Amino acid sequence: MPLVEFTPNLARQTSAEACRVEGSTVGESLQAVFAKQPGLRSYVLDDQGAVRHHVVVFVDGTAVKDRRTLSDAVRADSEIFIMQALSGG
Amino acid sequence: MSTTLHLGTRKGHFAIEKNGSGWRVARSSFLGVQVPMLLPDARDNKLYAAVEHGHFGTKMHVSSDGGATWEERACPAYPSKPEGTPDILCPMRQTPIPWNLEKIWSLEAGGADEPGVLWCGTIPGGLFKSTDGGATWNLVESLWNRPERAKWFGGGYDWPGIHSICVDPRNSKRVVLAISCGGVWETLDGGETWDRYGKGLFADFMPPGEEEDLDGQDPHRIDACVSDPDTVWMQHHCGIFRSKDGGRTWQRFENGNPAVFGFAVAVHPQKPETAWFVPGVKDDMRVPVNGALCVMRTQDDGKTFEPLRKGLPQEHAYHLIYRHCLDVTPDGRTLAMGSTTGSVWLSEDGGESWTRLSAELPPVFSVRFEKAGP
Numbered sequence: 001m002p003l004v005e006f007t008p009n010l011a012r013q014t015s016a017e018a019c020r021v022e023g024s025t026v027g028e029s030l031q032a033v034f035a036k037q038p039g040l041r042s043y044v045l046d047d048q049g050a051v052r053h054h055v056v057v058f059v060d061g062t063a064v065k066d067r068r069t070l071s072d073a074v075r076a077d078s079e080i081f082i083m084q085a086l087s088g089g
Numbered sequence: 090m091s092t093t094l095h096l097g098t099r100k101g102h103f104a105i106e107k108n109g110s111g112w113r114v115a116r117s118s119f120l121g122v123q124v125p126m127l128l129p130d131a132r133d134n135k136l137y138a139a140v141e142h143g144h145f146g147t148k149m150h151v152s153s154d155g156g157a158t159w160e161e162r163a164c165p166a167y168p169s170k171p172e173g174t175p176d177i178l179c180p181m182r183q184t185p186i187p188w189n190l191e192k193i194w195s196l197e198a199g200g201a202d203e204p205g206v207l208w209c210g211t212i213p214g215g216l217f218k219s220t221d222g223g224a225t226w227n228l229v230e231s232l233w234n235r236p237e238r239a240k241w242f243g244g245g246y247d248w249p250g251i252h253s254i255c256v257d258p259r260n261s262k263r264v265v266l267a268i269s270c271g272g273v274w275e276t277l278d279g280g281e282t283w284d285r286y287g288k289g290l291f292a293d294f295m296p297p298g299e300e301e302d303l304d305g306q307d308p309h310r311i312d313a314c315v316s317d318p319d320t321v322w323m324q325h326h327c328g329i330f331r332s333k334d335g336g337r338t339w340q341r342f343e344n345g346n347p348a349v350f351g352f353a354v355a356v357h358p359q360k361p362e363t364a365w366f367v368p369g370v371k372d373d374m375r376v377p378v379n380g381a382l383c384v385m386r387t388q389d390d391g392k393t394f395e396p397l398r399k400g401l402p403q404e405h406a407y408h409l410i411y412r413h414c415l416d417v418t419p420d421g422r423t424l425a426m427g428s429t430t431g432s433v434w435l436s437e438d439g440g441e442s443w444t445r446l447s448a449e450l451p452p453v454f455s456v457r458f459e460k461a462g463p
Binding site: 010039 | 143167189
């Protein structure tokens with residue numbers, strides 16, 4: 001089960017606890033996280049379900065390619081890390 | 090008289106209270122985070138705050154104790170864009186208008202007879218309505234789907250936005266709103282249907298022949314008189330206008346002293362012939378005329394405008410008062426304004442004289458008095 005972790009800056013704003021979830025893509029994994037922590041969704045994704053402009057999702061150290069439909073694959077032992085982009089915000 | 094003033098700023102919410110020794114900053118909330126808009130709801134004394142995180146988007150919070158404690162509420166969100174819906178392109182830049190909440194730019198309570206109704210104007214131009222005190226929000230699709238939206242464009246920001254929402258105290262179903270840039274709109278049925286108005290408005294910046302196009306108008310801010318809601322004053326990008334018929338037709342005033350450019354306007358709640366503005370040098374400068382800050386007032390329905398300077402800095406003062414940063418209490422006596430450079434002034438004599446409460450605050454985005462309930 002992939003491990004999903006969050007920047008501490010996000011945890012200061014809302015419940016954002018690291019957790020292991022079922023999922024074979026970034027999208028499936030995040031939806032599983034949001035099922036447990038529903039208040040977190042709008043902090044990570046925009047109104048249309050894409051990754052927010054100033055948020056970055058890393059899988060095993062690489063930024064995901066598909067920020068709109070979150071289709072990047074994850075392995076059972078992947079680490080997914082949600083951080084704020086250094087581009088602005 | 091109101092004794093609490095709420096400020097939304099670049100770095101959080103600040104409550105300013107009056108006690109025996111005068112007005113002072115009493116507390117802050119959301120320190121470090123933008124608070125573009127606040128709403129003290131006189132109907133139930135709730136305080137709403139739009140909290141805009143640089144990375145994590147806008148959230149809505151509500152307080153039942155004047156901002157001492159807060160809880161997060163639902164935030165207006167655009168519904169999923171229907172598959173196959175073509176993008177609307179900004180008419181100026183030919184780039185797609187987003188289907189996402191970019192900024193909460195206005196927040197108003199519904200009528201006294203509509204407990205729980207809230208209106209929220211946003212960038213990129215969507216209006217949202219809640220009927221349950223902000224527990225849920227719905228995009229007002231009757232306005233969002235108007236074909237005229239394709240002609241709206243950004244004024245203060247990259248995308249068009251609804252910055253002024255006036256609920257008629259005589260009839261809560263009648264709401265007049267203003268869009269920068271997109272003109273003046275009215276609903277008579279609580280948001281089911283809309284008409285756009287604005288005869289007499291004039292946008293000098295448009296190409297020749299297009300200056301009177303209703304969709305190309307850039308009202309910076311409108312405010313309706315509480316006791317005479319048919320009187321609406323407008324600070325427009327191209328000057329000062331006033332309507333006597335609820336926003337349908339407008340008269341232009343070119344006799345501002347010292348200028349007719351600005352962002353903010355406040356109308357006396359009982360005297361429709363009295364309104365305050367904060368003039369500046371148009372429009373690429375946006376600083377006080379000659380570096381001397383003043384508030385400009387008319388008390389004779391626009392026949393004359395007078396600058397009010399007592400207590401305001403008159404040398405090398407480069408404060409800009411944004412459109413939501415001038416407010417007046419229901420008695421028309423106490424005014425407050427906040428600037429882009431973090432100063433806040435208060436007047437307790439209708440604007441004749443001003444006292445600076447602080448020069449140390451973050452840039453101010455929203456200034457609102459708590460107003461007594463019905």
